[in-house]
Amino acid sequence: MNGEYYQESNGPTDSYAAISQVDRLQSEPESIRKWREEQTERLEALDANSRKQEAEWKEKAIKELEEWYARQDEQLQKTKANNRAAEEAFVNDIDESSPGTEWERVARLCDFNPKSSKQAKDVSRMRSVLISLKQAPLVH
Numbered sequence: 001m002n003g004e005y006y007q008e009s010n011g012p013t014d015s016y017a018a019i020s021q022v023d024r025l026q027s028e029p030e031s032i033r034k035w036r037e038e039q040t041e042r043l044e045a046l047d048a049n050s051r052k053q054e055a056e057w058k059e060k061a062i063k064e065l066e067e068w069y070a071r072q073d074e075q076l077q078k079t080k081a082n083n084r085a086a087e088e089a090f091v092n093d094i095d096e097s098s099p100g101t102e103w104e105r106v107a108r109l110c111d112f113n114p115k116s117s118k119q120a121k122d123v124s125r126m127r128s129v130l131i132s133l134k135q136a137p138l139v140h
Contacts, residue, residue, distance in 0.1 A: 107134040 028036075093105065112127055 103130070103133040103137045106130060 107130055110127075110130055112131065
C-alpha cells in the first residue's frame with residue numbers, strides 16, 4: 001500500500017501533465033508556436049524523405065548484390081567447364097603418348113618466350129636444351 005502511494009505521488013498525473021502542456025502552449029507567442037509547428041512538419045518531411053531514400057538504396061544494393069552473385073556464378077561455371085576440358089585434353093594427351101614424343105609434350109608445357117627481367121635467373125641455356133631435345137630426342 002505504501003509503494004502504491006509513492007508511485008502515484010512521484011510525478012504529475014496525466015491530468016496535470018495535460019494542463020501544464022496547455023499552459024505552456026498558451027504562454028508561447030503565436031509566432032513561436034507557428035515556427036515550432038513548421039519546424040516539426042519540416043523535420044517529419046525530412047525524416048520521410050530519408051526513410052524513402054534509405055529504402056531505395058537498400059533495394060538498389062540488393063539488386064546489385066544479386067547481379068554480382070549471378071556474374072560470379074556464371075564465371076565459376078565457365079572456369080569449371082574450362083578446367084574440365086583442359087583436364088580431359090591432358091588425360092587424352094597422356095594416353096596417346098608414343099615413344100619419341102615425350103620431349104614434344106614437355107616443350108608444350110614450357111614457356112619459351114625470353115623474359116628480359118634482370119631480377120630473374122637466366123634460363124636461356126635450359127630453354128635451348130629443351131628445344132634441341134624436342135627436335136632431336138635422345139635414343140635409348
